[in-house]
Amino acid sequence: MTAEGEYRDRAVRPYVITRGRARPSRNTIRPETLLVLTDEDRPLPVSATHEERALLRMCERLLSLVEASAHLDLPVSVVSVIASDLVDAGYLTARSGIPRVTLPDRALLQEVLDGLRRLR
C-alpha cells in the first residue's frame, strides 16, 4: 500500500486503456454512481477490451463506480470513461447518476440524517 501522495507506476498508461480520452462521455457519471449489469445474457462484442470485460464482471450486482475502481485497481478517472461507454452502449445501468431523480433534496437529506442517527 502506498502512502498519501506517493507515486506508483503502472505497466499500462491510463490513456491507453481509455483510448486517449480523459473525460467520460456522460457528465452524470460520478465516483458514487451505482452501476449494475443490464442484461446478463448480452455478451460484449469480441472487440471489447480487457478492462471493459473486467468492469462488466465486477458489476454483475449493484456496486458504485469508485468501489469497482478500487477492486479493479484502476484509477477512478479511467473507470469513469469505461463505465460511461458501457452505459451508453446499454451493457451497464447507472443509478443515481442524475441528481434529484426520485426525491427532493431536503427529503433525501432528512433520510440520510435519520439513517446516521440510527447508528448512534
Next chain:
Amino acid sequence: MDSAGSADRYLPDTVQQAVKVLVVGAFGVGKTTLIGSVSEIIPLRTEETMTVASEGIDDLAGLEDKTTTTVAMDFGRITLSRRIVLYMFGLPGQRRFWDLWDGLSEGAVGALVMVDTRRLESSFEVLDLLELHKDTLPFAVAVNQFPDAIRHSPDVLRKALDLLPGTPVVECDARDRRSSATALAALVEYALAVQGGTP
C-alpha cells in the same frame, strides 16, 4: 485483487440513491480512522494521477511549476436505508489537491473537516478553501480527540480557527463508531439547516 469476502462487497438491490460526504483534513488527522469506524466495508483505496503545483520550489522562470503525482483516496460506505447508501471520501486538505476536490464535491452533501488541536495551523489552509466554497459545499468541523491533546472548549476552538458563527464544531473520537456517526450527523443537520435558509 479479488480478495476474500467478495460476496458481501455488493449493495442490496433495493438501493436507488448514492449520497456522499467528504472527510477532509491534514495528513494523519484521522480521516481514514473515522471513515473506517462507521463504514460497513473495510475502507478501500483508489488512486488518481493528477497534475499539481510543486511545493517548496522557487519559481525563477516565472512559470508555474507542475508535477504529476498520484493521490490516494480512502473511502467507505454505509447503507443507511433500503434506498440510500452514503459514501465517505477522505481527501487531503492541501490547496494543491483542490482539483481532486472539485470533481468530488459536485453533488456532495458537505464536508466534515477533521482537526487535530495539537497542530491547529495545519487546518488553516483547508478551512480557507472551504470558506470560499461554503455556498455550494456546507462544512462542519470535527475535533478529533487524541489522547495526549489538551481539551479546548468548542468556543475557544471556534475563535482559534476563525470560524463563522454558524459553523458547527463537534468533538469526536474517530475510533468510535457512535462518535463518528454523531459528527457526520452534525454535518448533515447543518446542510439541512443551510438549505432551509436558517443556518
